[in-house]
Amino acid sequence: MILQKQFYLRDDVVQVSKDLLGKFLVTEIDGKRTSGMITETEAYRGLDDKACHAYNNRRTKRTETMFREGGRAYVYLCYGIHHLFNVVVGEEGVANAVLIRAIEPVDNIPVIQKRRKIDKLKPQLTAGPGVMSKALGIKTILDGTTLLTKLNTIWIEDRGIQIEEVDIQAAPRIGVDYAEECAEWPWRFYIKNSRWVSKK
């Protein structure tokens, strides 16, 4: 079942971030369908989170996507190289998002390996926000695109897997040392025991 709008419109971006664990991120790009199970996420909140691009509800050309209604992709270029994929969360006007940091490859793994130029099946393939996007063919051109229909190129499915609270590990987010006290907030979540996580 493709995730519906209500899933994304919730106000609690931290809860949505946890709920995305165990869901399946699917893309259909260059005529090839690839997917993976989400194993690692991070929550970002525009209102009061200094690590968020839209901190203090700051609107710029780049952050405008985050203010849109939940259920769209927010994709931006990091360090001039990496395309980072986020899910926009919340009602229109609320700048919340969830960064997808890692997946466990599921569908069409050979295509994923080819995109990554890696022959083996190992975490390096899809564990990390930049390589995850590369594995699924996600680029900044997808910024603002809806996740709510399979007619498009990217969406998220629930395939009946439920990740229990005890199997979720919370930790501070990666690479946000500049965010002062917010840097310590435990808003990074990953599936315990999964090897498909960017860092232990």
Next chain:
DNA sequence: AAGAGGATGAACT
């Protein structure tokens, strides 16, 4: 108009 720096990853020593 110019400059700094970033929600990273890979290849080094």
Next chain:
DNA sequence: GTTCATCCTCTTG
């Protein structure tokens, strides 16, 4: 542990 690839966005003047 360190370096650096590489480019867009935002800030400053």
